[in-house]
Amino acid sequence: MSIKSKDDIIQAVVVADTFGDEFLPLSSDIPLALFPLINRPLIDYTLEFLSLGGIEETFLFCCSHTDAIKAHINQSVKDKAGWSLTMKVNVIVSESCHSFGDCLRDLDRKGILRGNFVLLEPGTLSNIKLLPIVKKHNEVANKDKGAAMTVIYQEAGIGQMGRDLNEEVVVAVNNNNRVLFHRKLGQSRDRKIEFPLEIFLENSNVSLHHNLKDTHIAICSPSVLPLFSDNFDFQSKDDFVKGLLMNEEILGSTVYCHVTKGSHFGGAITNWRMYQAISHELQNKWIYPLQPPALKAHNLKNGVVTGDKVVLNDNKKIANSIIGDNVTIGKNVQIEHSFILSNTKIADNVIITHSVIGPNCHIKANSRITASSIIGKDVVIENEQFIENSLVQSTQPENCEEKDKLGKKAFRLKLETDDDDLGALSRKLSQLHIGDSPVEESEDEAFTDSEDEELSYTQSPVPDDTKLFFTEVIDSLTRGFEDELRCENLILEINSSRYAYNVTVKEVNFNVIKAILIMSLRFPIGAQYFSQFVRLLSFFAPILKNYIRNEGAMLDCLQAIEDVAISNENVNEKWVMFTMKWFYDKDFVTEDVIMEWSKSLDTKSRFYGQVKPFIEWLEEAEEASSSEDD
Amino acid sequence: MPENENLTDVIKLISDIRHGKVFNSYEIALRTEQLLEKLISEGQWNNARELMQQIKDKIRQVSQSLPLEATATNIMRHILKVIREEFDLGSEKKAEGQSLHQIVTGDQSDELDYSESHGNLRNRLLDHLTEYKVELETSTENIAAQALEHIHTNEIILTVGISNTVEKFLKHAAKQRKFQVIVVEAAPLYRGHKMAASLANSNIQTTVIPDSGVFAMMSRVNKVIIGTHSVMADGGLRAASGVHAIALAAKHYSVPVMVLSHMYKLTPTYVCSHEKDTFNMCASPANVIPYSTGPLLNKITVYNPIFDYVPPELVTLFISHQGGNAPSYVYRLLSELYHPDDYEL
Amino acid sequence: MDKGKQTNAPSKGGKVDGDGLTKKERRALKVQEKNKQHPPDNKKDSQNAPAMKTEPAKPANVPPGQLSEKELRRLEWEKKLAEQKPKPEKSENDNISKAELKARRREQQEAQRLAKQQQQKPPEKAAEVKKAAPSPKKVEKKKVSDSRRLQIVSHLYSDASFSNASVYKNVHPAFVRLGVQYSTKKILGSNARARALLAAVKCLINDLQTPPKQEFCRYLETVLQTCMDYLQLCRPLAVSMTNALRHFKTKLHQVECLEDNVKKEKLLEEIETYVAEEIDKAGEAISLKVNEKISNGDVILTYGCSSLVTKILKDAHLAGKQFKVVVIDGRPLLEGRTMLQRLVQIGINCTYVQMNAVSYVMNQATKLLLGAHALLTNGYVMSRIGTAQVALVAQAFSKPVLVCCETYKFSEQVLTDSFVYNELGDPEMLFTANTLDESSPLVTSKNDNLQILNLLYDVTPPDLITAVVTELAILPCTSAPVVLRIKP
Known part of the structure; x- marks a missing residue:
């Protein structure tokens, strides 16, 4: 074994406590690090993962039950656990920290970390080979001085058991794997996400991911700790990432991400549902080569794993559960999808489903514990009790009511829950997974309907104004025609609308004439049609005169005619001829302009066919007039 | 305590194997040999019995933690035999070897104590160990040197996955004979791809086929040459998953199956049942179906077995550095390698 | 062909005819007439026969009264024939007098111009033809280089490249789409492929308009053959598909003696019966038998x-x-x-x-x-x-x-x-x-x-x-x- 210089050793930081109340009441007695996961403390798996990944020095940050953790670590070193041969573990104690951010600030003050380090959130399990990722991070940090952190994600399908719904995340990444946008969706029920436009403008290549699961592992540069110290509102890693992205210019730091491939797995136990999911995945070897302790003799059918010295009187009704050491189970006991920790005694005729029973408990006969109840340590459940969806602990909590007292050593614990939907939802999602709802295809269809409606307003601002202007003009003119208002007033109205919508002169001309022509189309077709048309046009003659003053305006006028003719199928040749003739007769449009315009027309279009006779007549008239002149 | 220290080495070896840092059976063999060398030269033992006890402890430790890992335990067993032999040579008793009369009339009390200490036992053992190490290092070349006896021109050879021994074997033959190789890609790790790329670089005409194409191709194949993880006492194989199906296809078309194995792969244990947990182990299902498949995974079971048992009827020939042997001869080879008392530990 | 000539032949000399216009004027008028008639006719054609755009000679829906239309069609046919068989056309030309040749040439030019118009408009309106256009890029089979071919299966490598547009010019769009689906392996499985094929044949039968001189069944067979050749290029035919097709062809022969308007219905019925019996009911029967064994x-x-x-x-x-x-x-x-x-x-x-x-x-x-x-x-x-x-x-x-x-x-x-x-x-x-x-x-x-x-x-x-x-x-x-x- 070569002697490495101190600088080459990769360090890791494991924060061992959750600081939350997800795991009450068990976490008041057992720290999260020592939670048994298939009969082995969680911290063993984490440390094995780190030594497997090549880490040689780990700092374990504890805030509660530090003695128990220290004792366990020392015992493991004595027993020569696998990780202890290649890795040194230092336990750091700090009683005053109340959040993840506080721990990191404390670490910053202590100044024991050098270089890049691996940061693990509480309860992380994984089999990812860390060294190549750390190397990649080094390279990235060399190129981009502000690279603060590489977050590791794993691809996971939506609705999968191991993907925490609270942590649903949408990430936008550019082709250097730099994170451009990060949003945690879990808490809200929004169906829409708004992405800032800059990320698309500034980067040639953006990929949006919704299929990622946070492994709670991150490779950090030395600048991470000072950033935590500087910003007191960073309480969790997600705050950190969000804060960094929002204030990129100010803080000058960037976040990168790495998506694992193949058989690499990473996940953290953040609540009971994840505990259940990861326990399931560990059993099914997704986290190979991390394995539950070799319990070949104790792997019963039906997915049950038992520990040492378990007395089972009959095991027919036990399915999909993990049973700890020294557990005695009576006759006719039904246990499904549950976790029974060590040294518990369960009497006869008990039914336990979807629950966690803590260590040293005593469940007396004929009780029923169902629906994600969590029973703490040392609790005694009396005969024939029915407990559902509750947290039970052995000591009396502070504000305990009469009905919450279930026994001498059993008290129901009420946690402060947010009353609004979000709190309830997140709490529901954190509890043990009870069952799968049947295929939710109908829900998907409902989503698409609402999405279709919302997507319809995709207009860019500029045509909006013109369209609005156009509708206003039509309204004014229609009103004017019906009420026989004076044209000067109408002109004033149109002009004010024009300024309101910031429309150009050309557009004004075009739209006004178009409006008039469209109004004409509203008349009923028949013998009276053209006389009504003439009336309309004569009424609006002053307006026309006002707007058609120069050649440009004449062209606009002709274009308006073209537009109306092309966009309305009922318009026939006669109408076109008539309109053009009228404009020509009233000298609103001159022959030259007409000729010029006609040359620019598409000779193959239907409109051209309609216009052609008029133009030919004009030509002949021209010839005639020119020949007359002769 | 010195015992614990020795166990430390073994524990390190075990965790390295489990985490995949030491992967090749050759590397495991070398590491084990180093470990034993260290024990013999620096360890604290006064006579042969203590030494054998320490080695037996190590064997127990390894077989408890890694029940399917055969190489390390086999080498240690072989060393036990070497120790007994050296002891016999050193002691003057029984120098004439065991005559039939003695075997019949000798009884249990005649057993050697092994507790006499010999001054130069340590040196002799170290010498022997050095020889053994050389043997280990050259065994691959020795096997490869026999390649020309088995491959003729314009043959089509089938091989599975990746094996260092087979690769050297084929490359050695390719220097003088022209032949084709078909490599089965060996799901789920697709190691066959690496093998094929490596063979193609040595100018061997290579074709890659998926596992499902073996039966179709087998009618055109002349020989199947494979490596194995270990050889069981009955002549059967514990090989990579999928080899059983290939051996069956070879049997169907009467294609000879040749297994290249080193001596340290011969295990004195039998296979009594195909029960999953005792014979085989499963790796992560992520190699079979990706984790990102979605909620489907909650409802299905996925298996990813690592090994396969191939019964001895399907194997035609074993090739080791000493030459070729039929599967029915394996029991004899075992008795040369290990002492009968060390079979069950 | 002779009918068409009559309107144009007499304008030989510079004489002024009965209506007082010179040849030039008459021609100009005729051009005008044609211009006025063609825009609506183009629309009519393309609306009535969206699937048959690629063969403009087929639609028989234009009222037979307008000689110029027929003439147009004839000219297009001739143009097509000219493209496909240049030699016989030339020999034909030798036997006709010069003036007629001139007239013909001018008409051909006009016909070509109009044909171009026709061809340009319909592609805008039919999305299906558009689908066919980008597909040659996708469906082009990767030609494995010679050195990388396996000797033993070298007979299985296909050399045909079909980026040539004329290959599927005469193929019904349903079959074009089917070919793409087969070659990109969107449709996998012999039952699925057979069903898809029969559905495409039903489409073909529905859309088919036989040209006036041809018999429905024979015509259908030739069209079907071109389609099947195209499919074979995309992906070799499955046995189920071949059997289904063979059955269909026998039914086609049986239908020949019936009247025209009944033929289509009968054929469609036959196809539906085939699918229902051979695939669906057979599946159910098999399922019943196997279920006894489970x-x-x-x-x-x-x-x-x-x-x-x-x-x-x-x-x-x-x-x-x-x-x-x-x-x-x-x-x-x-x-x-x-x-x-x-x-x-x-x-x-x-x-x-x-x-x-x-x-x-x-x-x-x-x-x-x-x-x-x-x-x-x-x-x-x-x-x-x-x-x-x-x-x-x-x-x-x-x-x-x-x-x-x-x-x-x-x-x-x-x-x-x-x-x-x-x-x-x-x-x-x-x-x-x-x-x-x-x-x-x-x-x-x-x-x-x-x-x-x-x-x-x-x-x-x-x-x-x-x-x-x-x-x-x-x-x-x-x-x-x-x-x-x-x-x-």
């Missing part, structure tokens, strides 16, 4: 994806039987995953393994259910590659193997190995695996010594199979020729 507690192994096996398992599950299914998957198509999704949705307890773990799971299995692509006359079963391997392992463990195959897939071919007649898949599909940690070294290896063989089918000998379940009975494999003789 008992509670069974562990059924299946390989790849088969619509028939899915149906059988679904029926068994709905009947309330408790069994487990193990799905074995093979590379590179990984069809087993589709099968897995379908079975899990039905609610069956499933296990999934790859091909290498066959020996591992075979122990706990009680029977095997396999689908087939075709059943050959000598009793061999042609099916997805890997089936033979699975059957072999099953036989070694003494498990019964049942192959489920409708009788319409029985073929008269005889094969003994998997090389003589097979289909090659894309070798690059073997490079990638979405379960690997790193990419395979094959991706970067450009060595000529390295080849990849991706066969799609293999042939299972009858001694590995216990029985074949057809809708007629459960038979041993070797009874295949008997069934072929019985079938009409």
